[in-house]
Amino acid sequence: MNEIAPTSSLDTLLSRNADRLTATDSRLLKVLLQDPMRAAIENGKEISDRAGVHPASAVRLAQRLGFDGYPAFRAFLCANLTEGGRDFGTASARMAARLVRAEEGGLLASVIRGEIASLERLRLMVTDADIRTFSNRLCEARRIYLLGQGHAASLSRLVALRLKRSGYDARDLDAERGAMAMALRGLAPADVVWLFSFRAPHAAILSLADLAHSQNATVLALTDEASAPIWPAPHHLIRVSRGEAGEPQSLTVPMAVVNAVILDLAGIDDGRSLAALEEYRKFRSKLPPDWN
Template identity: 30%
Template structure:
């Protein structure tokens, strides 16, 4: 579906509608303009203008195209099992898509170099993305000389970003997942204004907090359960971590030193 939006300059409101269609791809061909407007949190005329911006006569023409694409794609191969099994199968499909995207590692390798060169390295993730940021920061601290985790919002967040820039940071890694916190958008604006190069791991190229200058890495979340699951974005974050390790000449030495200290202190049972 993303190909439908490529090559079009969309307003923030239109990007919101597009993102809603992507996240609800299975039901999108059957939504009325009023239903889509309600789901996206926009007005019904905005949906009509969105369709026209994509080159259609109106929303009905866009919906017909979405239905044609659905027929061309066919039904999902596996509808068996209960809701929990189908959720796992949906996540597996997202991981397959991620694997296909990673056939060209250029962007991942560039992200690894940028993050390796930043001293310190701030890692940002709020609300739904806080777990991804914490996981990355935990492991990254074993190979990177200084990692600063930013997983709480509030007035202190801007202060901590300023402190990282003053200490010499050149890049920021940000995890952003739906729903997109307003504080993340504000923090990213401040980071860019301060000269930080943003590497973003998110669920869609249509995320409303991205900027054209960001190095954007995407992996879809799954919406099969009441709350989104983010196995693919988490794994994408780990591939960035691996690329950063490759770009750090002393990464293995730091890991060996940590293992020695851990054994001396009896940190682990195995």
């Protein structure tokens, strides 16, 4: 049998055939799951050699799981990897998925295709009204607090810098980690807290959301559609897809959202952003070159 439902997971297959598996099969499976990239590209003999078992053992494992032979099983593993099967949910597996896909047409071309696909999905997921909601809240804010974790931290820092240059009182809280209490002491209803979270929300993100709600501040959040929810729920949320499994999980998509928000903000704040940017340009021109 070569046809296995594409939504099946390896865990499902193992559970379904548990009474047929041997100790040798267990050794093979341990090797397979430890290195998903190699599992998706090696043949049965190579996998068996790495597991220290008979060369035909991988074929027998595949057959016990319902495949005609190891090539069909390997095709299943590859599809499970690149299509986001839950067997391969770690960061290393996501990287392996991208490498598997890259073999199909070159590494750079694969990255570019993934970015384009993600941006096309963004067009369908986020509207100009969503962008305007964010820019309105920022325009009205007395002070803007930003916090991101992991890859989102670099985006949070960049947004804080751009808002400052546009004349807004923006503070990247990750840069004030050692003095968070002092930075947030004056948090008030007139303020905005903007959270960035692309995986499971960090404890600091959840704590800040809770604090902001308790102080009646407005909470904005930019998250990945696959991310666990932030609770308490943000007042305004934009969820995006940064790429399917096998596509780059980069900052291109959330950065596009940020660019749209800041551009829209400049269009509705009665020249505040433009005047601040011009003032900043003139000030920088007076500074020594190595200060810029």
